[in-house]
Amino acid sequence: MSRREISLVVGTAGHIDHGKTQLVKALTGIDCDRLGEEKKRGITIELGFAPLVLPSERVISLIDVPGHDRFIRQMVSGASGVDAVMLVVAADEGVMPQTREHLDILCLLGVQHGIVAITKKDLVDEEMLALVEEDVCTLTAGTFLEGCPVVSVSSVTGAGIDELRRALERLVDQVKPRERSGAYFMPIDRAFPVAGFGTVVTGTAYKGSIAPGEEIEVYPSGRRSRVRSVQVHGKTVESAYAGQRVAMCLNDLDLNEIRHGDVVCADGVYKATSCLDVMLKLLGFVPEPLEHWQRVRLHIGTSDV
Structure with missing residues (x-):
């Protein structure tokens, strides 16, 4: 059976030090903490990305997000493009402040599908594990995660990892793939230079498809460029689609002409605006009215403005 990329992104969420990055590594073999500062401090600062091969040989994208409350901008940046979520709760600590905050954010973003992974099961006994499972049920009651699968794992011993993969497989079967039609739209979450090639931008494609040679615009600046090459999970492809993690090399566009939060769009379709209508919903714990x-x-x- 050959591997097949599908257009679906699952994000992690949860409190700092609850083992999100370790869990992604146990599932994919990839350490998403690539920065020296992350290694030094032992915490995730920027978004990390990894392909996950499911038991059916289908390949989806995993996004590893920071759990620290100071990096909530990065967490929202990654969560805004996910199709489903894996909420991570450590067995030795249970539900913590950022566990609740991340779940609130996911509810506001309209995420509809997910599972819960209880990590570090090797550090607790069965009684403590049962208490944490009960804590999770209380937390998720009334949310899109109510009644979802809860899988206990250890990223150190490997216990439960295969069961979690199977649960993710079933989760993927429940999620409707994104519509590939329409004009391409991809918010940028990383931009960096590659010697001899030019500027590379990455993101989760929200709409449409993209292929080498196509003209694009970067908003809100309106700067135009041509796509030199396209990659999905580090492999060069002839085209990439909505719901995939995409990296593209852009011709004649300097790194200083792109900002985090800019959007790569199909040429001649979209326009930037400084005015929009929004509906604000205050969460229950907000102490004062707006x-x-x-x-x-x-x-x-x-973007964060």
């Missing part, structure tokens, strides 16, 4: 003309931060796509 005031007229109060300043708010807007997270949209991968």
Whole structure:
């Protein structure tokens, strides 16, 4: 059976030090903490990405997000493009503040599918594990995760990892793939130079498809470029589609002309705007009402303004 890329992205979520990055490594063999600062401090700072091969040989994308409350911008940036989520809770600590905050964010983003992974089961006894499972049930009650599969694992011993893969397989079967039609739209979450090739941008494609040779625009600046090459999970492809993690090399576009939060779009279709209508929903724990003309931060796509 040959491996087959499918257009689906699953994101992690959960409190700092609950083992999200270790779990992704146990599932994929890839360490998403690539920065020296992440290695030094032992925490995830930027988004990480890895292909996950399911038992059926289908390949999906995993996004590893930071759990620290100071890096909530990066977490939202990664979560905004996911089709489903794997909420991670450590067996030795249970539900913590960022566990709740991340679940609130996912609910606001309209995510509809997910599972819960209880990590570090090798550090606790069965009684403690049962208490954490009960804690998870209380947390998820009334949310899209109510009644979802809960799998206990150890990224150190490998216990439960195969069961988690099977649970992710069943999760993927429940999620409707993104529509590949329409004009290409991809918020940028990374941009970097590659010697001899030019500027490379990466992101999760929200709409449409893209192929080498096509003209694109980068918004809000409106700068135009041509796609030199396209990759999915590090492999050069003839085209990439909505729901996939995409990297593309752009001709005649300098790194200083691109900002985190910009959007790569099909040429001649979209326009930038400085005015939009929104509906604000205050979460239950917000201590005070929203005031007229109060300043708010807007997270949209991968931008934070």
